[in-house]
Amino acid sequence: xxxxFKVIAYVLTAFLATAVCKRGLAQEGPYLSxxxxxxxxxxxxxxxxxxxxxxxxxxxxxxLNLNFGSEYVDAGARLELLNKPLPGFxxxxxxxxxxxxxxxGKFKNNSLTLGNFYDQFGSGLIFRTYEERALxxxxxxxxxRLFLQPYKGxxxxxxxxxxxxxxxxxxxxxxxxxxxxxAVWGSDLELNINEWIKYLQDNNWNVMLGASFVSKYQPKExxxxxxxxxxxxxxxxxxxxxxxxxxxxxxxxxxxxxxxSNDPSADNNYIYKKGSALLLSGTYSRKGLSAMLQIKRSDNxxxxxxxxxxxxxxxxxxLPAFTQTHTYALAALRPYxxxxxxxxxxxGSFGYTFKKGTSMGGKYGTTFxxxxxxxxxxxxxxxxxxxxxxxxxxxxxxxxxxIKGSDGYTAPFFGFGETYYTDINVEFIKKFSKLFSLNxxxxxxxxxxxxxxxEPEDIVxxxxxxxxxxxxFSDNFGLRYELQYLxxxxxxxxxxxxxxxxxxxxERTNQGDWVFALxxxxxxxxxxVFGQNMYNIGSTKLNYYNIGVTxxxxxxxxxxxxGRTRAGYNCSGGVCRYVPAFKGIQISYNMTF
Amino acid sequence: xxxxxxxxxxxxxIILLACxxxxxxxxxxxxxxxxxxxxxxxxxxxxxxxxxxPKAADNIKSMHEQVGDKIIGVAMYxxxxxxxxxxxxxxxxxxxxxxxxxxxISKIVLPSGMVxxxxxxxxxxxxxxxxxxxxxxxxxLDVPIEVSLNASIIKEGDNPTRKIEITSKITTKSxxxxxxxxxxxxxxxxxxxxxxxxxxPRNDYTHNHVLxxxxxxxxxxxxxxxxxxxxxxxxxxxxxxxxxxxxxxxxVGLVINAATKEIITAGKAKIS
Numbered sequence: 001x002x003x004x005f006k007v008i009a010y011v012l013t014a015f016l017a018t019a020v021c022k023r024g025l026a027q028e029g030p031y032l033s034x035x036x037x038x039x040x041x042x043x044x045x046x047x048x049x050x051x052x053x054x055x056x057x058x059x060x061x062x063x064l065n066l067n068f069g070s071e072y073v074d075a076g077a078r079l080e081l082l083n084k085p086l087p088g089f090x091x092x093x094x095x096x097x098x099x100x101x102x103x104x105g106k107f108k109n110n111s112l113t114l115g116n117f118y119d120q121f122g123s124g125l126i127f128r129t130y131e132e133r134a135l136x137x138x139x140x141x142x143x144x145r146l147f148l149q150p151y152k153g154x155x156x157x158x159x160x161x162x163x164x165x166x167x168x169x170x171x172x173x174x175x176x177x178x179x180x181x182x183a184v185w186g187s188d189l190e191l192n193i194n195e196w197i198k199y200l201q202d203n204n205w206n207v208m209l210g211a212s213f214v215s216k217y218q219p220k221e222x223x224x225x226x227x228x229x230x231x232x233x234x235x236x237x238x239x240x241x242x243x244x245x246x247x248x249x250x251x252x253x254x255x256x257x258x259x260x261s262n263d264p265s266a267d268n269n270y271i272y273k274k275g276s277a278l279l280l281s282g283t284y285s286r287k288g289l290s291a292m293l294q295i296k297r298s299d300n301x302x303x304x305x306x307x308x309x310x311x312x313x314x315x316x317x318x319l320p321a322f323t324q325t326h327t328y329a330l331a332a333l334r335p336y337x338x339x340x341x342x343x344x345x346x347x348g349s350f351g352y353t354f355k356k357g358t359s360m361g362g363k364y365g366t367t368f369x370x371x372x373x374x375x376x377x378x379x380x381x382x383x384x385x386x387x388x389x390x391x392x393x394x395x396x397x398x399x400x401x402x403i404k405g406s407d408g409y410t411a412p413f414f415g416f417g418e419t420y421y422t423d424i425n426v427e428f429i430k431k432f433s434k435l436f437s438l439n440x441x442x443x444x445x446x447x448x449x450x451x452x453x454x455e456p457e458d459i460v461x462x463x464x465x466x467x468x469x470x471x472x473f474s475d476n477f478g479l480r481y482e483l484q485y486l487x488x489x490x491x492x493x494x495x496x497x498x499x500x501x502x503x504x505x506x507e508r509t510n511q512g513d514w515v516f517a518l519x520x521x522x523x524x525x526x527x528x529v530f531g532q533n534m535y536n537i538g539s540t541k542l543n544y545y546n547i548g549v550t551x552x553x554x555x556x557x558x559x560x561x562x563g564r565t566r567a568g569y570n571c572s573g574g575v576c577r578y579v580p581a582f583k584g585i586q587i588s589y590n591m592t593f
Numbered sequence: 594x595x596x597x598x599x600x601x602x603x604x605x606x607i608i609l610l611a612c613x614x615x616x617x618x619x620x621x622x623x624x625x626x627x628x629x630x631x632x633x634x635x636x637x638x639x640x641x642x643x644x645x646x647p648k649a650a651d652n653i654k655s656m657h658e659q660v661g662d663k664i665i666g667v668a669m670y671x672x673x674x675x676x677x678x679x680x681x682x683x684x685x686x687x688x689x690x691x692x693x694x695x696x697x698i699s700k701i702v703l704p705s706g707m708v709x710x711x712x713x714x715x716x717x718x719x720x721x722x723x724x725x726x727x728x729x730x731x732x733x734l735d736v737p738i739e740v741s742l743n744a745s746i747i748k749e750g751d752n753p754t755r756k757i758e759i760t761s762k763i764t765t766k767s768x769x770x771x772x773x774x775x776x777x778x779x780x781x782x783x784x785x786x787x788x789x790x791x792x793x794p795r796n797d798y799t800h801n802h803v804l805x806x807x808x809x810x811x812x813x814x815x816x817x818x819x820x821x822x823x824x825x826x827x828x829x830x831x832x833x834x835x836x837x838x839x840x841x842x843x844x845v846g847l848v849i850n851a852a853t854k855e856i857i858t859a860g861k862a863k864i865s
Contacts, residue, residue: 052699091700185611215611224725227629227659227732229621234613261612266722272620308723310702402655405620450792454644493794500787500796502680507642 030070035592037133038062041086043584049542049564050506050581059084063133074104082167088570088579089136090311095167100140109149116140119159120318121188121212125258125277126239126303128318129163134570135577137312140164141184153195160185163305165314184305184316186214206247214239216305216316223270223308225404231270237263239275239303239317252283260303264404266310267302267340271408275300277319288353295346296322299378299411302340312575321574322347323373323423326443328466329516329534330486334447334509336421338574342378344416347371364431373423377451379415383407419459422446439468449509453569456503458492460510476524484516488538495539505539512538526552534566542566548586559588629663629732632859634847635724636707637668638692640675641683647790649704649721650801656728663732665845665861667780669804673701681787683800687807692718694854709856710849737766737821740775742862744844747829757839757864759808760827761846767821772852776813778845779805779830781837805837808844815851839864 040060045051060081067076078100085094102115118140121127131138143161150156163184193207194200200207215238223231243256260275281294296319304314319338322345326332349371354361383406403409425443432438443464449455464486471479491510494502505511518532527549534544548561567581635653639646653666669688670676676684692698695707695717705718708727713719719727740763747756761775780802788798807813808830816824832839842864848857 055699090702091697213611222726222729223723224624224729225621227656227725227729228624228626230624232615232620232622234615236611236613238612262615266720270722272615272617308720310720402651407617454789454792456642456644456789456792456794497679500680501794502678503642503794504677504679507674507677 030068032066032068033593034064034066036062036064036589038587038589039086040587040589041582041584042587043087043582046564046581046583049544049583050567051583052580056084059086061086061089061133072106074106075102077101080167085136087582088577092166093136097167099138099164099167101142111145111147113145113147114143116142116164117145117159117161119145119157121157121186121214122210122241122243122256123254123279123320124318125256125279125298125301125320126212126241126260126317127186127188127214129316130318132572132575135312135572135575137575138164139313139315143183143185153192155188155190155192157186157188159187163314163316165306165309184214184216186212188212204249206245208243208245210241210243210245212241214303214316216303218305218307221308223264223404225270225402229405231264231405233264233307234262237261237303250284250286252281252285254279254281256280258301260301263300263303263307265302265304265307267304268300268408269402270404271300271406273300273408275303277301279320288355290351291349293348294322295344296320297344297378297413298340299342300340300408301342312577319574321345322375323421323574324349324371324425325572328441328464328468328482328484329518329532330464330484330514331425331441331443331445331466332571333486333514333568334445334452334460334462335569335571335576336373336375336423336447336574337452337569337571337576339375339377339420339451342380342411343375343420344378345373345375347373362430362432364437367427367429369425369427369429371423371425373421374419375421376419377417378411379417380409380411382409418448418451419446420448420451435471435473437470439466441466441468447509453509455509456493456501457509459489461489463487478522480518480520480522482516482518482532484514486514486516488512488514491539506542508539510538511536511540514538555592557588557590559586561586624729626660629660631732631734631736632663632665632861633728633731634665634667634709634845634856634859635728636691636710637666637721638671638688638701638703638705638707638718639668640670640673640703641678641681641787642789643675643703644789644792645721646675646704647788647798649706649724652721652724653802656725660732662861664728665859666802667778667804667845668800668802671698671701673698673703675701675703678787681796683784683786683803685804685806687811688804690811711855736858738773738848738858739764740846740848740858740860742844742846742860744862744864746839746864753839754831755833755835755839756829756831757844758827758829759844760825761860762823762825763816763848764823765821768817772815772850773817773857774813774815774849774851775809776811776847776849777808777828777830778847779808779832779837779842780845781805781842783838783841802843805834805842806832812851812854813847813849 038060042058043054045054062081064079077098079098081096082094083096100116102113102117104111104113118129129139129141141161141163145159148156190208190210194205215236217236220233220235223233225231239260241258246253256279258277262272262274264270264272277298279296284291298319301319303317305316306314321338323336351369354366356365360366382403423445425441427441429439445462447460449457466484468482488510496502514536516534520528520530522528529549531547536542544564544566546561546563548559550559562585564583568579569576570579637649637653656664669691670683671689671692672684704721706721707718708724709731713723713727743760745758746753747758782801784800784803785797787796790798843861845861847859850857
């Protein structure tokens with residue numbers, strides 16, 4: 001819905017009144033809940049870190065959620081105020097309105113939703129709609145979703161609608177129903193077989209069989225291979241998914257396979273090759289010990305509701321990342337972004353807690369964690385002939401000829417291409433006394449800039465050491481501190497500024513070694529003060545400092561910080577957004593009720 | 594037929610209808626090139642540190658190979674992070690101004706471009722994979738105006754100078770109002786230097802049709818022709834930039850709608 005300032009003021013007033021009055025409602029029966037999230041920046045120019053010219057004095061991303069719940073009906077809406085968004089969001093992201101609106105009718109274990117909804121089939125290989133505000137992702141469908149549990153062990157979903165793409169409200173669609181040009185619909189069925197077979201129940205087996213189907217419709221459009229050859233574009237592109245999940249005691253197993261029909265798009269340079277994904281995962285978990293091993297192969301599985309779209313929007317599916325998301329600053333310096341055009345990914349993890357009283361466990365116990373991830377490309381051979389004849393150029397990741405209209409390439413199933421990413425890390429967590437505990441982490445990472453961020457550099461290898469200490473002196477005073485060091489492989493390019501391939505240090509992916517330090521003090525249970533600095537010892541010799549204070553009071557959280565943020569990638573679940581360098585005062589406010 | 598069979602039949606039908614499989618051999622249909630009428634200008638906003646920009650340049654080359662001089666490609670290197678390479682610089686101020694005239698340069702995405710400075714699907718600046726479609730919308734237009742150019746280096750004795758004499762001849766089938774302008778661009782081919790080519794740094798890449806300057810100003814000079822007929826004008830342009838190799842340069846003349854900036858027609862002449 002397109003709004004003017006009067007309407008926004010009314011909605012804000014109603015929201016705040018509801019938030020205040022909500023406490024008066026009984027806990028049983030209908031309830032109201034909601035949240036406010038506002039991230040603000042007062043930017044400053046800083047040519048040293050490359051902020052560029054700063055034209056705006058104030059930037060913010062603000063979200064207001066309001067939800068109503070009861071025994072039979074739920075409803076909700078979200079107001080977004082993104083007129084001047086934070087740095088790093090594309091121009092189409094800006095806007096203001098109510099892009100999320102829904103009402104759900106519930107009866108027993110069944111429900112029908114009209115409006116916006118989020119859902120996922122299996123691991124999300126063919127369908128996942130979700131919201132990730134830090135990345136500016138909201139690919140909800142606006143339509144209808146039916147959920148049925150007609151019999152024990154059976155879960156059935158049928159859904160369809162139009163996908164949200166920014167604030168795409170046109171002149172003739174004040175309610176915002178003209179989302180994408182096309183529609184997405186699908187169905188998912190899960191059968192928990194153990195509910196029907198007594199032997200499985202008696203022996204604690206959980207066995208689930210699942211099947212999903214999704215199709216997207218987008219009208220044909222004029223896309224040409226050459227000026228005299230127009231592509232015959234499929235209007236309907238379908239995908240299917242089969243999965244088997246088994247859980248027995250401490251063991252778990254998941255096998256999932258997805259297939260997508262021909263889907264020529266900007267992502268794959270308009271080839272007609274089918275897409276596929278295979279995922280295998282095994283887990284073991286009991287008190288004090290956990291292990292996991294999983295493998296994924298995906299090929300041409302970018303699946304969007306708009307075939308010409310680029311960037312991180314309009315995806316119907318989500319390929320799970322098989323890499324660990326790090327919170328330590330230097331470990332997260334070069335995060336991996338899942339490659340929708342194809343990759344092999346392997347991940348394994350192991351965790352063990354040495355018991356108290358043992359030589360390794362000490363008085364309080366010691367936790368050990370090991371995680372390893374490896375991602376590579378597929379072994380592709382590109383073809384050019386429209387009938388899919390013999391490949392002319394083998395293994396060239398950047399074919400010069402036009403492969404539009406062909407099957408694109410062949411890739412043997414067990415063929416591994418070049419390394420994209422490696423991450424092996426070991427962590428020890430030990431509490432030495434009531435007052436002091438220590439985390440020690442070592443990481444080895446390999447990062448391929450050419451593939452992940454299209455930068456002309458060879459693979460960057462890093463050894464990273466992290467020490468994190470915590471002191472809890474009393475209930476009102478605690479300290480946390482971190483010291484991190486990153487040792488990088490030598491830069492693959494030239495340091496000769498007169499050479500034609502010379503790149504300025506600040507533009508490089510590999511800027512050499514880094515050191516990071518953080519001190520954080522918790523006071524009186526609800527106040528936290530922190531100061532940190534990340535210094536590049538390598539090629540730039542720049543400091544990225546940050547100081548701030550956080551205050552929590554009940555449902556309210558306020559953080560005020562000032563400092564520099566380095567240009568880089570913000571990633572979550574394998575999806576990344578580039579954030580340019582910025583500096584200034586940052587304020588974050590969150591409230592839930 | 595029992596209920597289960599009906600359900601399966603309906604389900605199978607829905608699934609079959611929800612998927613369009615296009616077999617090999619039926620993926621393209623030929624279009625008629627005899628309908629191509631007017632020259633079309635493809636403005637390629639590009640960068641030396643833009644990894645996919647060589648693909649966009651190849652796209653222009655491919656179009657030129659198909660229809661010859663009906664495609665006039667111009668590569669513009671605006672002042673942005675893709676063109677801050679320290680030792681190889683193809684930026685020109687006009688490229689930055691042209692981008693700013695149609696898009697937000699703080700959120701520039703490359704490679705991208707424009708066809709005839711006209712909107713395609715309501716977008717002024719479009720992804721390079723859509724250039725073929727945008728060109729086909731424009732190349733079949735019948736316009737009542739043509740421009741032809743002649744450009745030669747002025748010599749003093751036997752020695753070439755840095756001066757170029759440019760003669761532009763505009764022929765109209767009907768009267769043209771003074772809301773029409775002529776822009777003259779100087780472009781250079783064969784510039785060898787750095788380029789991020791698919792993630793590989795190359796210093797032997799050949800940059801072609803690079804915009805060096807707008808000779809008579811960013812939006813040219815207004816003119817009118819009344820009644821239908823022909824007008825001819827000559828100017829002398831002197832360049833102070835010694836690094837531009839005039840023998841590799843051409844002059845592009847654009848007739849634009851001065852209000853919308855849309856290119857009506859264009860012509861190109863190699864400097865002799």
